[in-house]
Amino acid sequence: GENVEQHPSTLSVQEGDSAVIKCTYSDSASNYFPWYKQELGKGPQLIIDIRSNVGEKKDQRIAVTLNKTAKHFSLHITETQPEDSAVYFCAASTGTYKYIFGTGTRLKVLA
Amino acid sequence: NAGVTQTPKFQVLKTGQSMTLQCAQDMNHEYMSWYRQDPGMGLRLIHYSVGAGITDQGEVPNGYNVSRSTTEDFPLRLLSAAPSQTSVYFCASSLGGAAGELFFGEGSRLTVL
Numbered sequence: 001g002e003n004v005e006q007h008p009s010t011l012s013v014q015e016g017d018s019a020v021i022k023c024t025y026s027d028s029a030s031n032y033f034p035w036y037k038q039e040l041g042k043g044p045q046l047i048i049d050i051r052s053n054v055g056e057k058k059d060q061r062i063a064v065t066l067n068k069t070a071k072h073f074s075l076h077i078t079e080t081q082p083e084d085s086a087v088y089f090c091a092a093s094t095g096t097y098k099y100i101f102g103t104g105t106r107l108k109v110l111a
Numbered sequence: 112n113a114g115v116t117q118t119p120k121f122q123v124l125k126t127g128q129s130m131t132l133q134c135a136q137d138m139n140h141e142y143m144s145w146y147r148q149d150p151g152m153g154l155r156l157i158h159y160s161v162g163a164g165i166t167d168q169g170e171v172p173n174g175y176n177v178s179r180s181t182t183e184d185f186p187l188r189l190l191s192a193a194p195s196q197t198s199v200y201f202c203a204s205s206l207g208g209a210a211g212e213l214f215f216g217e218g219s220r221l222t223v224l
Binding site for chain 2 (some may be wrong): 004006009031032034036041042043044045046051089091093095096097098099101102104108
């Protein structure tokens, strides 16, 4: 069945450094790729998304890149801050609301 | 706007007991869904609904029932709880149409002894 692999499972970076989280999907029909941030005790919140007709999207310190040929997409956070510490999930959808989520990355930003 | 509201936040059940997790949204969203979150397994879709009166199964539907009698509410029923259903449950809603942002509730932590 459809699968989304996410790496790494944990990531520690120094404040101010960049963080990169990578996901690979299996269903070539996938065309929508959101990223969610989950803070402790809260539900996930969308931080950025990308559709298959775009290769890159940026929103201030956050960017997502998509390589459809290789079937992978990545989240890039620059100039990390302590408030970026959270669990991040990638997901893939074929255009319906049946998302397949990755297993999550726990990001720790060290002050 | 309250967004997506889940109750209860915490619940402990004994094996075999039944219960209902409540979910309500005030954004007039057509799409609603239930996920479970387990360590190392991400979020897995249990059931979803694309509108009042319409429900369908997700990846892990066994042991759960849902109904959608109104646009606002989407309760999740555990008919006979099992320890394997110990998890954190999230309700999410979205406007509808093409895939887009999911709005999640704050979660319900369920422990089955």
